[in-house]
Every structure is written in structure tokens, then in C-alpha cells.
Amino acid sequence: xxxxxxxxxxxxxxxxxxxxxxxxxxxxxxxxxxxxxxxxxxxxxxxxxxxxxxxxxxxxxxxxxxxxxxxxxxxxxxxxxxxxxxxxxxxxxxxxxxxxxxxxxxxxxxxxxxxxxxxxxxxxxxxxxxxxxxxxxxxxxxxxxxxxxxxxxxxxxxxxxxxxxxxxxxxxxxxxxxxxxxxxxxxxxxxxxxxxxxxxxxxxxxxxxxxxxxxxxxxxxxxxxxxxxxxxxxxxxxxxxxxxxxxxxxxxxxxxxxxxxxxxxxxxxxxxxxxxxxxxxxxxxxxxxxxxxxxxxxxxxxxxxxxxxxxxxxxxxxxxxxxxxxxxxxxxxxxxxxxxxxxxxxxxxxxxxxxx
Numbered sequence: 471x472x473x474x475x476x477x478x479x480x481x482x483x484x485x486x487x488x489x490x491x492x493x494x495x496x497x498x499x500x501x502x503x504x505x506x507x508x509x510x511x512x513x514x515x516x517x518x519x520x521x522x523x524x525x526x527x528x529x530x531x532x533x534x535x536x537x538x539x540x541x542x543x544x545x546x547x548x549x550x551x552x553x554x555x556x557x558x559x560x561x562x563x564x565x566x567x568x569x570x571x572x573x574x575x576x577x578x579x580x581x582x583x584x585x586x587x588x589x590x591x592x593x594x595x596x597x598x599x600x601x602x603x604x605x606x607x608x609x610x611x612x613x614x615x616x617x618x619x620x621x622x623x624x625x626x627x628x629x630x631x632x633x634x635x636x637x638x639x640x641x642x643x644x645x646x647x648x649x650x651x652x653x654x655x656x657x658x659x660x661x662x663x664x665x666x667x668x669x670x671x672x673x674x675x676x677x678x679x680x681x682x683x684x685x686x687x688x689x690x691x692x693x694x695x696x697x698x699x700x701x702x703x704x705x706x707x708x709x710x711x712x713x714x715x716x717x718x719x720x721x722x723x724x725x726x727x728x729x730x731x732x733x734x735x736x737x738x739x740x741x742x743x744x745x746x747x748x749x750x751x752x753x754x755x756x757x758x759x760x761x762x763x764x765x766x767x768x769x770x771x772x773x774x775x776x777x778x779x780x781x782x783x784x785x786x787x788x789x790x791x792x793x794x795x796x797x798x799x800x801x802x803x804x805x806x807x808x809x810x811x812x813x814x815x816x817x818x819x820x821x822x823x824x825x826x
Contacts, residue, residue, distance in 0.1 A: 600680025
């Protein structure tokens with residue numbers, strides 16, 4: 471196996487060659503703009519979109535030439551993912567000359583994008599938690615050919631949008647009034663209820679993002695022979711993505727971050743795997759566990775009390791979730807449950823109490 475970096479006119483080609491000589495993942499970077507294409511198995515999978523930075527309460531972007539491409543440098547290295555080729559791309563604001571640096575590291579089947587801040591950034595907030603303070607990478611979606619990504623599955627942590635009508639709240643990811651609370655309680659969002667959402671990956675894609683919608687996205691081709699997983703890779707609590715217009719996906723720092731310290735980085739991982747969604751998600755998880763020196767799935771399961779032993783919970787779906795035994799309050803209900811378990815010798819090893 472060997473890494474190869476080729477210069478072709480105004481394009482830098484970063485690719486990883488296998489023993490049989492064919493390029494698996496190829497990234498071409500325009501050395502006059504910093505724009506890039508991602509090509510896998512000779513099929514175009516991703517195209518770059520505009521880069522942006524909010525600084526001193528002003529938005530700078532390559533879209534309107536207020537963020538100007540300056541330099542591109544090539545290098546190589548080795549880390550706990552493997553060998554890589556790297557492009558360092560620098561843009562500067564105009565006016566102001568404030569730098570934004572982007573790195574693209576290309577491995578055998580993985581790409582890591584990184585925003586790097588070489589100076590303190592103040593006034594970075596756009597005042598909206600569902601927007602972003604910076605953008606790199608940015609992807610301009612298109613109607614792909616047969617071999618490239620045509621569909622997606624997207625996992626999120628929480629949904630914050632309000633339900634449109636009571637009759638449709640369950641479909642939209644909300645607990646309806648009266649489901650487990652009194653009828654005067656408004657419908658509330660449920661974490662992960664709708665995950666994953668699925669749809670077509672094309673110029674009309676409008677991916678959920680921001681504080682509630684940012685998560686992990688798996689893009690797959692028509693016969694599920696090849697899939698890609700896109701997710702944050704570090705500083706997860708401020709990582710965000712947005713779709714300001716259909717067909718444009720921008721990755722960056724959460725829009726309410728007011729300042730960015732010198733030396734801060736935000737990394738995004740894009741990894742490709744043979745097979746469908748399940749295989750790709752499993753391999754993506756294994757890769758991140760290796761990067762952060764975490765135990766394997768089996769090691770984690772062996773240490774997980776909730777997977778090894780029987781427990782008792784009042785979480786959503788349980789009989790005593792927002793409910794008590796007839797004539798008893800919550801405390802007495804749980805005392806009765808404990809007495810019943812002791813009487814019947816039910817070997818509970820842990821208790822989860824929710825919601826309180």
C-alpha cells in the first residue's frame with residue numbers, strides 16, 4: 471500500500487492506492503480556491519460548498535469573496551488512524567486579514583476535515599443556536615450517478631421544534647397530551663424518537679441540524695454496496711451542522727459561541743465502508759473508539775451493569791412512568807415495588823427512576 475499526492479495543473483490530488491493499484495478514496499483540491507471533490511471508486515460522492523467565518527459580528531464567506539483563499543500546503547504523516555496525506559488550506563478575511571485554516575487528511579478509507587484557529591476570534595456568535603459561527607467543510611449536494619450516494623439515514627439527539635397539531639405529534643416525535651401526563655400539560659419533545667430520519671441525498675435534501683438536529687449521517691448508494699458516515703470527531707458539544715438552503719450542508723461551530731480561543735480545532739470525520747448502513751455505522755464506531763482509546767463493544771458490554779443484570783425502571787414505557795399505584799403517592803408506590811421484589815425474590819441489581 472502507498473500514499474500518493476499528485477499535482478495536476480491547478481488541482482492537488484490526494485489518494486490512497488491499494489496493493490492492486492486502484493484508488494479507493496481520492497480527494498482533489500483546487501489550489502487556487504481550496505475547493506475539493508471526493509471521489510470513490512471513480513464516482514463523485516461529495517463536492518465542496520462555501521467556507522465562512524463570523525468574527526467581530528461580521529460574516530465573512532468565500533461565497534461573496536469576503537473570505538479570500540491565500541495558500542495551500544501539502545504534507546503527510548501518521549497517527550492512530552493510519553497514514554495520511556494532508557492539505558493545509560488558509561483563507562483570510564477581507565477586510566481584517568483574520569486567518570481561518572482548514573486541514574484535509576486523507577487516509578485509506580477515511581477523510582478528516584479540521585477547522586483550526588490560529589488567533590483569538592471574538593464576536594463569533596450569530597445569535598442563533600440553529601446556525602453556525604464557522605463553516606468547513608461545506609458540501610454542495612447534487613443528483614448523483616448510480617454508484618455514488620443517493621440516500622441517507624440521520625441520527626439526532628433531540629428535537630426542539632413545536633408540534634403542528636395534537637393529532638400528528640406522535641408522528642413528529644412528541645408525547646401527546648394525556649399520554650402519560652394530565653391534559654393541561656403541553657406536548658413535549660422526546661429524545662431520539664424520530665431517529666433515524668431517512669431520505670434522498672440530492673439537491674433537495676434539507677437535513678435537520680443545529681442544536682437539536684446535529685448528529686451522525688450515513689449516506690449510501692443505490693444497492694447499499696458502499697456507504698459513508700459523516701459525523702463530528704472532536705469538541706462534540708459545540709459541533710453543529712445546518713442546511714441553510716436545500717442541497718447545501720455546512721459543518722461548523724454552534725452559532726451561539728461568542729468567542730473562539732487561539733489553538734481551538736473542530737474536526738469532522740467522513741469514512742467509507744463496503745456494505746450498507748449497519749456495517750458502515752459499526753465500523754465508524756470502531757474507528758472512533760480506536761481514536762479515543764476506548765474499549766471494544768464486547769469489553770464495554772462486559773462492564774455494563776444494565777446489560778449484565780436485571781434492573782427496575784420507571785422510564786418512558788414503564789407502568790409507573792407518570793403514574794402511581796391506586797391510592798398511593800410516588801414514594802409509597804416505590805416502597806410497595808421494593809417489598810414485592812423482596813417477597814418474590816426478584817434479583818434486581820439496579821434501579822432507574824424517571825421522570826422526576
